[in-house]
Amino acid sequence: MEEGVLHDKVAMATVVYACAKVGAMNKAQLVHDYISGKNFSLDVFLGTAMIDMYAKRGSVESAREIFDMMRFKNVVSWSAMIAAYGYHGHGREALEFFQMMLNCGILSNHITFVSLLYACSHAGLVDEGRRIFSCMWEYYSVKPDVKHYTCMVDLLGRAGRLDEALELIDKMTIEKDARLWSALLGACRIHGNIELAERAAVSLLELEPDNPGHYILLSNIYAKAGRWEAVAKMRELVVHRRLKKIPGWTWIEVNDKIHQFGVGDTSHPHTREIHRMLQVLSKKLDLAGYVPDTNFVLHDVDEELKEEMLYTHSEKLAITFGLISTSEGTPIRITKNLRVCRDCHSKLVSSIVQREIVVRDANRFHHFKEGACSCADYW
Template sequence: MVCPLPCASLCMLSSFNIEQRHGSHISSKPISESPKTELFHKFNSPFELKQVHTLVIKTGMPISDLPLSRVASVCSLTPSFPYAQQIFQQVDQPETFIWNSCLRDFAESDSPFDAILLFYQMRRYNVLPDSFTCSFVLKACVRLQYLFHGRIIHAFVEKLGLQLNLVLLNVIVHLYASCGRINDAILLFDKMPQRDVVTWNTMITQLVKMGDIDSAYKMFVQMPDRNLRSWTAMIAGFVQCGKPKEAIALFTKMEEVGLKLNEVTVVAVLAACADVGALHLGRRIHDYSDKRGFTRNIHISNTLIDMYIKCGCLKAACDVFKNMKERTIVSWSAMIQGLAIHGKAKEALELFSEMICTGMKPNGVTFLGLLNACSHMGLINEGRSFFASMTKDYGIIPCIEHYGCMVDLLSRAGLLEEAHELIEQMPIKPNAAVWGALLGGCKVHKNIEMAEIAMRHLHELDPLNDGYYVVLSNIYSEAKKWEDAAKVRKMMRNRGLKKTIGWSSVTIGGTVHEFVAGDETHPQSKDIFKMWNHLLVYMRLKGYVPNTSVVLLDIEEEEKEKILFRHSEKLALVFGLINTPPGETIRICKNLRVCEDCHASFKLISSIVKREIVVRDRNRFHCFKDGYCSCKDYW
């Protein structure tokens, strides 16, 4: 065996032996011992490699005893690349195979760009790439979203005749799609001579990320074979795109074909249950997760908390939280927010104090929950204190959502001038939600002048949101300014806007039943109206007087009452009373804010029928029990 650098190597060898004899830092063991010294396996530079190489030559060891992947690693991105090549040429393993092991390590490391640099180094010294080379470099390109370098590797795939390598083509499809070149991905997908489930799943996942749920579902339907990941990707996609009903329907089909949920599927289905208030299904998924041991997963426990909170089952959420062996800031923040929207402001603030005592540091989401708690219960001083504490005590810079909460807090409390001043002094440009919070306060406190100021900004920021026009029209109508109200409605028509139709849903036996305002087409309509009239008798005995002021139309009182009695939440409630056993809690979801008359009615009905009624409206939860509401009539 010939030493590539004999003079230098011999000098280093002499130094190596002298240092050993004198207890040097390099090694305290004599050279006669096994060559598997620390330096032999853990050299960190080409200089140290040459020392070890000299030892190998002097002792007559096979060159293959060197840790070749480490040789590749220390020489790959340095001028010593040719030196490593000389070593590799003396072993039986193919040189490309050894470099590929280094490429794989780089691609999976914290610096995947090193894999790309090594590839160019290999080409510079004429090392022929193979399918594994391309695969590892493409993986690095995907991680870094480097489309330019990925295209170069794609060209090598074509040049090397690897067009039939399905693994490579799948990675290239993933690269194009994840880099936003979905048309290129589709073009390659269509030209592929064969596809597997990975190919289809990649396209579906990337289309979902782009928000093209229709194209994703079209591909899902066309798939010749589906695995659990296919179903999960599509279910999660529907949830992410705001179609939880479709997600639940697809999950039902998945169960029919006999597939069992994994932890990712559980999270997706629970998120869908949270969005539509499907408590029955959510509980079933919870039971399944307990049996499979999934609830040890913090992410699943956090999702369960969110699901129970949004389904109006606060106690179950608290139980999950209490049983968690480990909690993250997400767990605490979710629970604080849940208590806040359920009218448990005091408990939310106490939980925050408990969290601080554990040493957990709050984040921006935590403070959103605290500010919401203060807003829903009118805790002005506490809200101001928390808002100031964010920056002063925790170094958290308030974002637009925090300012929105503060404006909402002040506006609800009637401090409209202070809320307006806060908006004017914001260090960031206020968005439509901030001005909308002020407009909402103007409606509560019937301040037309401030409402018009807010609306001028909303015209510019969110001109197609029908809700703001409706609020302004209602403010005018409540003030009997019918002409101004008519102008606002005319403006809506000119802009092609229609008032969002109110709907409410109630789940009976796992089936969701929806009602719209004024609906008389339901199969049980006659029974619903008969039951309502029956309840009305008892309600009037308890002092109920229809609040027709919420019907903002210039019509006769009798017509107003008819409209009032056909509100969607009333229809959903009576349907629930008819179709559930006595004593069972009725849970209703409403897409708009519950009106004052329905709120007063539900308090009375809860005491008449001895039932708990939970209503989730656009802003919060109302828990009616024994004639009282959890919001304490402040909402």
């Protein structure tokens, strides 16, 4: 804009996707206003990008408004809207939208079914997901690929049907990839199945021996079970192979600026104010009956230190900064690069501070409001 270069739809769609990627909510609104001011038509390319942007900024309602404004939609547009419902755990709405798509004569493709199965997985719709998976080829001529199998393993695994998930993997006639085994390993972490976790980890480490995430996830499973010797061996392997763990970060946008926090972060200019507010919140949470879940501090240390470590998780720091730097009553929106832990998923904060808190983690969105979460504790 400073150089006076005229923008086209391709340029604007690229900027829109960039906003979606980093969760830049304020920038996203500015881009939308610019697009509207320049009277860009919402064709399939730009419109679908904006659906994705609003879905990933935490507003599935705005995504639907964009979809309804588009004069022409193709299978990609419909699939993007189904995926938007899936991000936010609205599995039933995703299924209803799929039926609308069929009623409009739009033929579904493999992306549509990935989005549908993903939505079922994050809403706990096991029977519906199984039915969709079983009729993909017979009724819609879409042959399941490894992405669809991965969604099914995730769906079954989250629901605790680990044996059924393993049976599905064993029956596969197509090549298995790392994401498939990672879905199974993630389910083992949720349900504490160490034996199956070790089997999944063996396959993962054969496929991606240099991915530190696999070692860390197995290490975390051992830690949760209190098997500290096994934890030490996993960490020794990481050090021996010179692998670097991906650090957990949380971002929050305030006054058009992105603020980044890591666990135990003291580098922010407002660190003192953040920690003073944390102490205030801590006392209010204790009075409300909050009990820190120290099972999710994956270190062999005493309980008091574990509780202290929990209070300095990156998402807690970001939310607290949001509380001291934004107006009362306004929603707080944060983005995290890893899955939110169960302790940070505590719903009490939203009722204590009387704010809606929207968390976008590596898997999905969580909308905390008046002491409840949109995921209904299923994620």
